Amino acid sequence: xxxxxIVGADRIEPIRQELERHSETLxxxxxxxxxxxxxxxxxxxxxxxxxxxxxxxxxxxHQLLNNVRKQAQKLGVPxxxxxxxxxxxxxxxxxxxxxxxx
Numbered sequence: 001x002x003x004x005x006i007v008g009a010d011r012i013e014p015i016r017q018e019l020e021r022h023s024e025t026l027x028x029x030x031x032x033x034x035x036x037x038x039x040x041x042x043x044x045x046x047x048x049x050x051x052x053x054x055x056x057x058x059x060x061x062h063q064l065l066n067n068v069r070k071q072a073q074k075l076g077v078p079x080x081x082x083x084x085x086x087x088x089x090x091x092x093x094x095x096x097x098x099x100x101x102x
Contacts (some may be wrong), residue, residue: 003049004028007068008036008056014086015054018093025097027051036060046071052096053079054089 004019004026006012016031023029028051034041042064046053053072055065072079078096082088 002027002029002051003047004031005046005050005053005068006031006033006056007041007053007064008034008058008060009084010035010037012056015056015089018086018090019052019054022093022097026093036064042067046075046077048075050075050077053077055079055081056084057081058083 006015006019009015012031012033016033019026019028019031032047032050034044036059042061044067046068050072053068055068057065069079080089080092080096082092
């Protein structure tokens with residue numbers, strides 16, 4: 001089972017729905033969420049079956065942002081950086097989807 005990880009934001013349902021729209025192309029079966037509000041979030045390990053990470057950057061600490069970015073690089077997982085904007089996430093997911101198809 002492949003996961004998508006959403007880091008940041010409190011209300012993620014629209015982002016989750018957008019990921020589900022692209023689930024077949026990206027191979028995503030479920031979405032995980034880290035709010036980034038808990039002290040321990042900056043030390044969490046990205047699951048090895050993560051297929052894509054969506055970082056909602058407007059309220060993330062630099063430590064959490066850097067930790068997730070480094071783990072994503074090691075795992076070879078694409079990261080989508082966005083402000084809290086569904087349109088921005090949608091555009092970046094479509095670009096990622098077109099790359100995945102080619």
